[in-house]
Amino acid sequence: MIHSFLMIGQSNMAGRGYAKEVPLIFDEHIKMLRNGLWQIMSEPINFDRPSSGVGLASSFAAFWRRDHQEDEIGLIPCADGGTCLDDWAVGNALFENAVSQARLAQRTSKIKGILWHQGESDCSPEKADQYQEKFSKIIDALRQELNIPGVPLIIGGLGDYLPNGILGQYFKYYSLVNRELEGFAQSHENCYFVTAKELTPNPDGIHFNAHSQRLLGIRYYCAYRDLKHLLKTNIDENDILNEIYNRTYTKTEKIKLLEHEFALGNIEGKDYLMQITAIGQE
Template sequence: MRIFVLSGQSNMAGRGGVHHRRWDGVVPPECAPCPSVLRLTAALDWVEAREPLHADIDTAKTCGVGPGMAFARAVLPRLDPPGSGVGLVPCAVGGTAIREWARGEHLYDQMVRRARVAAECGEIEAVLWYQGESDAESDAATAAYAGNLERLIANVREDLGMPQLPFIQVALASGNKKNIEKVRKAQLGINLPNVVTVDAFGLSLNEDHLHLTTESQVKLGEMLAQAYMSNFLPATC
């Protein structure tokens, strides 16, 4: 099984189809359950993955469609050997700043613990990371964002014993207008080995002007899949 860690805040946890704190229950075909795609539950059990992937992880908010299922279904046909499965490890929690993902903090430790459990059943292929809206609310957090993100990547790689672990991050689509471009600049300026950035800017948002729509989450999942396949899988003839 190929393992992918899904982490960050609400747009990774998924708010697609969530309106007035209720999920509409609409699951597009690209996010439909598949026997070859599993998810690690909060209780550390493997089950068939179904939307919302983060329902038992991001429990303080209403979860909807995120990018994880669309990502998994898009990469499945390219995995070698044929028939390989995908294991998703949801870790994202809405409204969290990057300081809450520092080594020693609960969210960071929980992510590493879940990744280690998942690694007992397969190889960790990549961390998918979408976070930064909360940091755009603060001038100080914005200024420190690049350093905090680089430190997070280094810590995750060190603690998982995978110094070249691929890290695919998403550049913000929304956030505090005062600082969103500064956070995006920090994200787009990260220049570390095996770190790839997918830009979500321009994807359509819910009426809250913060969270991606279901359609946008599907598109983002496919963008993340393309980034993974283009950068970290052998080219096909």
């Protein structure tokens, strides 16, 4: 059985990290939902925009796999960049799409958690003041629609770098949103907050860069595994990432990666045949 996780929120959940900046994460037992079916995960997982890139879910899944070596994990990408909390209101398109995708996933998997990152589009005192009330309605309805009342909800904080970027004027109240996100997690059962402290952005000053996304995924999994808030980094995140990056590929994974390069035209036919034959003889 596939253990699946619903990914919802805005662009920092979808991921905008530059793939060229980090090593590949590839595991035949990490799946992503496409057209209602499970495929082996490849990034971008959450292709909501042409600028989609590395997100937190890949390292979350890879760390999960370290503790569940006989099982498969599935990622259900439903995040959408630039969206405010009102866009996710019950009955609106994003909410309905998440329910629809999750129900498709439930045919062949069991939802074990919800991953949420959103708030950059709600950085004002007025919106922050209403955040918990609005968010509670969304999560309560989502749990009811999918019949997942007790699965953990992991919520990530906004980056401390936001006020210092080129659009920093729009994020001067980011700390108010972080306060509400953490407050929600502290006051609701089966909900855990993850800090974004010390993480760094892309040049736009808005989106976590690829390495920070990888670290954030590690933090999300720690909160999920331990069922505790992660308010400060108390693990060696880089050591965990190195372990993930240095994992030896299976024969199936080597073949799939080679097939991908051939399909993209990066390998000539004769070289493809030579390499795939060599893999087969391992």
